[in-house]
Amino acid sequence: MGKPLEYMINLLTKEHQPEKSSLQALAKRLLIGFFVLMLLLTVLSRAADSVTVAKVRVSRMKSSVLxxxxxxxxxxxxxxxxxxxxxxxxxxxxxxxxxxxxxxxxxxxxxxxLQELEAIAEDLRNEYTILQLNYKIGRLSKETLESANNEEAAEIALRRAEFDLALAKKDLDAAKNKINENISDRLETAKENYTIAKEAYETALEDREYAINKGKLELTKAEEPVEKYNKARQELEQALREYRQAVQSSSQKLPDPVEEDMLSSIDAAALDLNIRDGDFYKSFVMIDDSYRSFLNTLFTGSVSSYAEASSELDALSKAKVSIYKQYYGEKEYEKHAKEIQKAKNALERAKEDYLLTFLATIETGAVLTSAQKAACMRTYQDLYDSLNELTEKDQKLNMALSTYGYAIQNKSEAEIEASYQALFTLLYDEEKQKEVKTAQELLTEKQKDLAKLTSDWDRTVEKAERELYKAREEYDLAEEENNQLLNKTYDYSEETRSAESQLEAARRSAEDAADALEQARANDGKIQAANQTKEEIDQLNLEIRELELKEKEEALSRMEELIDAQGKVFxxxxxxxxxxxxxxxxxxxxxxxxxxxxxxxxxxxxxxxxxxxxxxxxxxxxxxxxxxxxxxxxxxxxxxxxxxxxxxxxxxxxxxxxxxxxxxxxxxxxxxSKQYHQTIPLQAIRMDANQVNYVLVVRESNTSLGNVLIAYRVNVNVLEKDFSTAAVESSMGSRDEIIISSNKNIEEGDRVRIYEE
Amino acid sequence: MKGRKLFSFVLLSLMVIIIWLPIWMMITGSFMGLTELTERVGAVLGYGEGYASWSLLPDYPTLKPYVELLLDSPGFFPMFWNSCFQVIPGVLGQLLIALPAAWSFARFRFRGKHALFLLYIVLMIMPFQVTMVSSYLVLDRLRLMNSHFALILPMIFSTFPVFIMEKSFQGIPLALIEAAKIDGAGELKIFLNIGIPMGTAGIISASVLGFLEGWNAVEQPITFLRDKALWPLSLYLPSIAIEKLGVAMVASVITMMPALLFFLFGQRYIEDGIVASGIKE
Missing domain, CATH: 2.40.30.170 (Efflux pump adaptor protein, beta barrel domain)
Incomplete structure (x- = not known):
């Protein structure tokens, strides 16, 4: 197994040997042989073609008759x-x-x-007699069918039905009139109700507007004090802010305020009435100086009028003035300042009186008695007390301001806030706050009242409006019904149902009666017609018998003639x-x-x-x-x-x-036949499998063999034909050559040759 | 070593089979009757359903298609001879014109040579569609439309043979030419006695390739020839219907034969030419 495989592998993998030139020579020989073969086949195919090409005879289309x-x-x-x-x-x-x-x-x-003839003649005679008798019978017997008299009864029934119909119509009209009246009444009522509702609505609107306006007015009144208080508070806060800014920006260092009891200091410096006048005078002046310095600290002592203050004072002072005005009120503050000034003047005069008295004693060399000293001191003290009393509030305010001012310059934010609150509480005291609260409560109450008022009146107006819409709808409905009445389009069917049904019933009865009358007339007519027909039939039968009689008579006569002629027929x-x-x-x-x-x-x-x-x-x-x-x-x-x-x-x-x-x-x-424009020989017409008539036409075509004649198919519609020619309809031209015969079977696309015999 | 050769052989055989398969189908198809062809490939052409199939050998071989084409189709032969009348003069004309041109490019130095050669190359690689309109206009102006010369003349002045032959002439040793010059040969003698014999490979390969190109041309005949009487064989095949499939197969075989034989005749020269163009001196 291994050796054949090894052989195969060697065969397949052996080194390529250079090709001998035999392939080239072979190719050359084959090439030449190929061309020679092609030349030969060219000749052969042409020869075969000349044999196989069909020879055809052609004809052209022409105009002719069949x-x-x-x-x-x-x-x-x-x-x-x-x-x-x-x-x-x-x-x-x-x-x-x-x-x-x-x-x-x-x-x-x-x-x-002849004998047979005579027998036949006898039969004829008998027949004739029978016919005669039948004819007589026919003339005598004529009967009619039933008579016609149903029409009268039908007419009576019809008249009754028509009367009932008229009555029903009357009832219906009456019902309609009643409805019309009701509609008119409803319209009037609806109109009245609508007017009333409209007035009520308009009144409600006016009252509502009036009440709301009144409520708004009261509300506005209640808002005024609240706004006033709010404005005052804002002004106070603004004055305090200005004061703080003035303190912060002032170069003046504010002292730590200490509350002084001047009255005690004055009491403490109770004059020894028994001391010498000079010492008494010194003590008196010392007290007065202390008091003056106190008054100066009060500041109000140096304020004579607002206008004077504003023109002469610095920012800090202006801020203080502003706070004082907020505290008292502007006019009150001016009045208060004048009173203080007056009290100060009185105190000054008391002091001057003492000095004058003292000076007088010095001039005279007298001495003030204790009583005189006491009197001066009392007078001065009384005036001082009244001034103190007058400036009690100022003192408190001044203390609070000083404390606040000192805190701003020296203390922490919390202490500043505390002193601010104390000052604010003094300025915006409880009474004032109470007043504000009362005013706000009043305002809230007025607002509630107004809301309630508005709500109540809205409900009232809505109710009035609903009433109005309802009245309007009723009025519109009544008006529409009235318009329908006027336009004669009102549908009475709902309300006049029973009257209409009665009318319908009466109408149907009348129609039935009319139909019955027609029927009766028709029946009577039919009966009459039948009677007439019977008469006619009888008449016709009579005539037939008469004709038969005549015929028989003629036949009898002919027979008798024939018998007379001895039976000979000519x-x-x-x-x-x-x-x-x-x-x-x-x-x-x-x-x-x-x-x-x-x-x-x-x-x-x-x-x-x-x-x-x-x-x-x-x-x-x-x-x-x-x-x-x-x-x-x-x-x-x-x-x-x-x-x-x-x-x-x-x-x-x-x-x-x-x-x-x-x-x-x-x-x-x-x-x-008539003249046809397109006639062709009948033998040119062909038919395909679909029963479509066509002809083959020879046309030149460009092919590889040059221009050759090819058979083309042209469908034709055969109009008429005789035994040799056909009249057709087609798309052919007069110059087209139609194949009428060929030496072999040809089809569309075949090459052909035309030959003439 | 043997294993490698075996592997190479098997691989190349496979490729050859793939390339030869359509040709084998064509040859076997030319021996099939219409019934067998319809059964096999009718589905492709709209007759019946299913898939196309083929076999290595026809089940019922017949020469009927050959008879039908070669004896019953007289229109085939004018087209065949038209091809011959158009291609052979074209090839001969190419030799006449391209030979001296190629020798000049290969052997002489002159101004603009490279540019001119570049132009030749550009013209060579340009497809027909690009020059179709200009060619049409020129031929129409020269009144050559619808005649054989409409195909012959453009073919004669084709640049492709110049390119092939130039390569071949370049392969001729300079020493040989110089020796001829020393011996007193003129340029014409050198060209005729040395150039042409030595460049035979290139000449024949150019001729064969030119013949193949001309024989298979379809676009030029369709564009320049109106009359069907002038059409070459390459235009016989485009119309293939099921009824004429067998005839088409035979026509394909017949059309292929001259080209194949001519190629076989010049195969050795073509191979030598390809080899020569690859070797540098």
């Missing part, structure tokens, strides 16, 4: 026959004529047996005895016929169904009888229907002449 020629054979027949009546049951005694024999009028044809007209289906000695059964032909003939022939369409009544037919060479021209006078065998019988009347009845003749008919 010619139809019909020919064939037919028979000449007599057109009219005169039949001779035969008596059934009669025996034929002898026959003198022969079928096909030409006879003249009056020639003897055959003879009946030819009534001249002509050919066509039929004589009798036998001598035989009885007439009723199926035999004896007839003579009048001297007019017709030519009858049959044509196929597809040929019938070419024929029309009046067309000329050339008829050539069998034994004649000369043709007879006749015209078609009738064309029969196509029978089950697809044939149609055609006849043409022959001119007067002698013809052999039943003889055969040939015919020829020539017909032309």
């Amino acid at each position: 010619n139809y020629e019909l020919s064939g054979d037919g028979t000449i027949e007599a057109e009219t026959e005169e039949y001779i009546k035969l008596y059934e049951g009669a025996r034929i005694q002898s026959i003198e004529g022969k079928p096909g024999q030409s006879v003249k009028e009056g020639d003897l044809l055959f003879t009946y047996d 030819a009534p007209v001249s002509g050919i005895l066509l039929r004589l289906e009798l036998s001598a000695g035989g009885k007439v059964t009723g199926t035999e016929k004896v007839s003579l032909s009048k001297e007019d003939y017709g030519f009858h022939f049959k044509v196929r169904e597809k040929e019938v369409k070419y024929l029309a009544i009046g067309d000329e037919v050339i008829i050539t009888p069998q034994n004649s060479r000369k043709g007879i021209t006749a015209n078609i006078d009738s064309i029969g229907m196509v029978d089950s065998q697809g044939m149609s019988e055609v006849s043409a009347a022959l001119p007067q002449g002698e013809y052999g009845e039943g003889s055969i003749a040939s015919y020829t008919i020539y017909k032309h």
Whole structure:
């Protein structure tokens, strides 16, 4: 196993040997051989092609008519026959004529047996008598059907129904009138209610507005003091802020305020009345100086008027003035300042009085008595007390301001805040706060009152508004109903249901009565018509009997004539005895016929169904009888229907002449159609599997063989055709060459060659 | 070593099979009847459903397609001869024009040589579609449209043979030429007696490639030839319908034959030419 495998591998993997030149030479030889072969095959294929290419004959389309020629054979027949009546049951005694024999009028044809004839005549007589009697019977018996008199009763019923209808209409009208009145009343009432509701609503609106305005006014009044207090508080806070700023920006160092009891200091410096005047004077002046310094600290002592203060003071002082004004009120502050000034002046005068007294004593060299000293001191002290009393509040305020100012400059923020609160509490005391609170409470109360008032009045107005809308709706509804009444579009059906139903019932009754009347009339009419019809039938029967009678009479008369003629039957007209289906000695059964032909003939022939369409009544037919060479021209006078065998019988009347009845003749008919623009030979038309007609047209085509003739298909619509040509509709041109025949089967796309014979 | 060779052989065989498979299908298809072809590939051409299939050998081989083409299709042969009339003069003309041009590029020095050669290369690589309109206008002006010369003349003046032959002429040793010059040979003699014989590989390979190019050309005939009587064989094949599939297969085989034989004839020269172009002196 290993060795073959190894061999295969060696074979496949051995070194490539240089190719010998045999491949090149082989390729060269093959190439040359190939071209030679191709040359040979070129010739062969051309030769084969020349054999296989179909040769065709062509024709061009042209404008022409279609010619139809019909020919064939037919028979000449007599057109009219005169039949001779035969008596059934009669025996034929002898026959003198022969079928096909030409006879003249009056020639003897055959003879009946007389006895048989007489028997038949007797039967005829009896029949005649019976008919006569029946006729009499018919004349006598005439009866009518039932009489017609239902109309009257129906008319009465109708009149009653119409009366009921009129009554029902009246009731309905009355009901409608009542409704109209109600609607008018409702409209008036609704209008009134609406007006009242509208007034109430407008009144409510006005009252509401008035009450609310009043409430608002009271509220505004209550708001004023609150605003005033708030404004005052804000001004106070602003004054305090300004004071703080003034302190912070002032270069003046404020001392730590200490509360002094000046009155005690004055008491403590109670004058020793017994001391010398000079010492007393010194003590007095010392007290006065202390007091002055105190007054200066009060500051108000140096304020004479606001205007004076504002023009002379620094920022700190202005801030203080502002605070004082906030504390007292501006006018009060001015008044207070004047009182203080007055008290100070009085105190000054008391001091001056003492000094004057003291000076007077010095001039006189006298001494003040103790009483005088005491009196001066008392006067001064009283004035001082009153001034102190007057400045009690100022003292407190001043202390608080000083404390605050000192705190601002020296103390912590908490202490500043504490001193600020103390100052603010002094300025905005409880009483004032109470007043503010009261004013605010009053304001809140007024606000509540106003809200309640507004709410109450809103409810009132809403209620009035609802009433108004309701009244408006009712009014609109009433108005609409009224308008419907005026426009005559109001629907009374709901309210007048019962009256209308009664009216409807009455109407139906009236209609039924009318129908019944019609029916009664119709029935009466029918009855009359039936009676009339019966009369007519009777009359007709009578007439039939009369005719039968007459006929029988005639037959009897003929029979009697025949009997008188000894049973001989003669030819009534001249002509050919066509039929004589009798036998001598035989009885007439009723199926035999004896007839003579009048001297007019017709030519009858049959044509196929597809040929019938070419024929029309009046067309000329050339008829050539069998034994004649000369043709007879006749015209078609009738064309029969196509029978089950697809044939149609055609006849043409022959001119007067002698013809052999039943003889055969040939015919020829020539017909032309109208002019057609496109006619082609019939053999050019082909049909495919889909029953579509087409032709093959030869056209030049550019192929690898150059310009060759190829057959192309062109569909055509065949309008009409005769036996050799077809009239078509197509897209062909007059120069197109249509293949009409070929030497082999060809199809579209095949190469062809045209050849002429 | 043997293993490597075996592997190389197997790999190359596989590639060859892949390349040869369509050709084998074409050859076997040319021996199949219409029924068998319809069964196998009818689905692809709209006849029936399913997939196309093929077999190595036909189930019912027949020569009917060959007979139909070679004997019953006279239109095939004019197209074949048209191909011959258009390609062979073209190839010969190429030799006439391209040979001296290639020799000049290979052996002479002149101003603008590189630029001119570059132009040749540019023209060589330009596809037909680019020059189609200008070629059409020129041929129309020269009144050569719808004639064989519409294909022959552009082919004669093709630049590709110049490129191939120039490479081949460059391979001729300079010493040989100088020796000839010393012996008194003129330029024409050198060209005819040394250049052409020594450059045979390049000449024949250029001819073969030129023939293949011309034989298989489709765009130029369709563009420049209106009359079907002038169409070459390459235009016979585009119309393939199921009814003519067998004939188309045969036509493909016949069309392939001259090209194949010509290639086999010049194969050795083409290989030598490719080898020569790779070797540097």
